[in-house]
Amino acid sequence: MAAASGMAAILAATLAVVKPGERILCPEEVYGGTYHLFTHELARLGIGVDFAPANDVDAFARAFTPETRLVFLETISNPLLRVPPLKELAALARERGAVVVVDNTFATPYLARPLEWGAHLVVHSATKFLAGHSDVTAGVVVGERHLVKRAREIIAAYGCHLNPFEAWLAARGLKTLSVRMARHCENAMRMARWLAARPAVARVYYPGLSEDDGERVRTLLGGRGGALVTFRLREGTDVGAFFRGLSWIKLVPTLAGVETTVAHPASTSHRALPPARRRAVGVTDE
Numbered sequence: 001m002a003a004a005s006g007m008a009a010i011l012a013a014t015l016a017v018v019k020p021g022e023r024i025l026c027p028e029e030v031y032g033g034t035y036h037l038f039t040h041e042l043a044r045l046g047i048g049v050d051f052a053p054a055n056d057v058d059a060f061a062r063a064f065t066p067e068t069r070l071v072f073l074e075t076i077s078n079p080l081l082r083v084p085p086l087k088e089l090a091a092l093a094r095e096r097g098a099v100v101v102v103d104n105t106f107a108t109p110y111l112a113r114p115l116e117w118g119a120h121l122v123v124h125s126a127t128k129f130l131a132g133h134s135d136v137t138a139g140v141v142v143g144e145r146h147l148v149k150r151a152r153e154i155i156a157a158y159g160c161h162l163n164p165f166e167a168w169l170a171a172r173g174l175k176t177l178s179v180r181m182a183r184h185c186e187n188a189m190r191m192a193r194w195l196a197a198r199p200a201v202a203r204v205y206y207p208g209l210s211e212d213d214g215e216r217v218r219t220l221l222g223g224r225g226g227a228l229v230t231f232r233l234r235e236g237t238d239v240g241a242f243f244r245g246l247s248w249i250k251l252v253p254t255l256a257g258v259e260t261t262v263a264h265p266a267s268t269s270h271r272a273l274p275p276a277r278r279r280a281v282g283v284t285d286e
């Protein structure tokens with residue numbers, strides 16, 4: 001089911017599952033817009049949210065409450081590009097009777113199909129790679145028929161349909177998804193290796209760059225790391241001067257077009273997180 005944006009898809013998928021009095025469990029470093037939706041808007045409807053580290057299955061298991069009805073996961077986290085143990089987390093959620101929704105925006109179906117790992121629903125911000133040309137705002141909800149049917153009713157009731165022209169643009173962009181993603185992955189790995197060798201860079205985050213997450217990247221993403229590379233500049237670096245110094249890579253608040261762009265998560269995608277949480281999950285100004 002298509003929706004007007006990734007956030008509309010996430011809203012529809014979550015409201016298709018949870019009702020007042022129930023709770024959502026999600027990773028600590030969830031996308032800032034989702035964090036805001038859960039903590040501010042859904043909270044007003046009497047829906048609770050708990051956060052846990054998605055890389056630690058035991059800690060995640062301890063965060064379940066008797067009211068936990070939905071487990072919301074992301075295939076590749078933003079911005080630290082962690083690939084959590086999704087099969088284990090989905091199995092755990094199912095064992096506890098929760099519905100699993102996975103935001104697969106960063107991986108896309110080219111790299112990962114979370115429905116095959118036990119997710120009930122998958123959501124995408126089609127604004128990103130699915131449409132792929134930075135000219136569309138769209139979202140999709142995919143998965144079990146009865147849940148998608150409920151999501152469709154919510155999309156209609158809240159008036160967050162995808163408009164016909166954007167649907168057409170998104171469908172057109174989708175035709176080249178596999179070609180774009182293959183090239184993105186190739187370029188991103190080269191860029192990650194290049195950045196890792198720069199003295200001004202304290203750390204590079206890219207799935208599969210180090211053996212730390214090699215096994216998960218092989219089993220969950222088919223050995224490919226995706227289109228995004230994150231890096232941390234050395235502490236004390238003048239971050240503004242870094243951005244001003246870029247000659248042709250544009251600083252943008254979004255991502256996933258066909259050109260190389262750069263973004264600053266602390267002041268864009270993750271600005272909705274309170275500063276202390278932002279720091280705790282590793283999203284610093286650098």
Ligand SMILES: Cc1ncc(COP(=O)(O)O)c(C=O)c1O
Binds near residue numbers: 106137
């Ligand atoms: C992982 C992820 N999910 C959802 C969204 C929201 O998508 P949209 O901007 O299409 O509402 C974004 C946007 O940046 C995102 O990065």
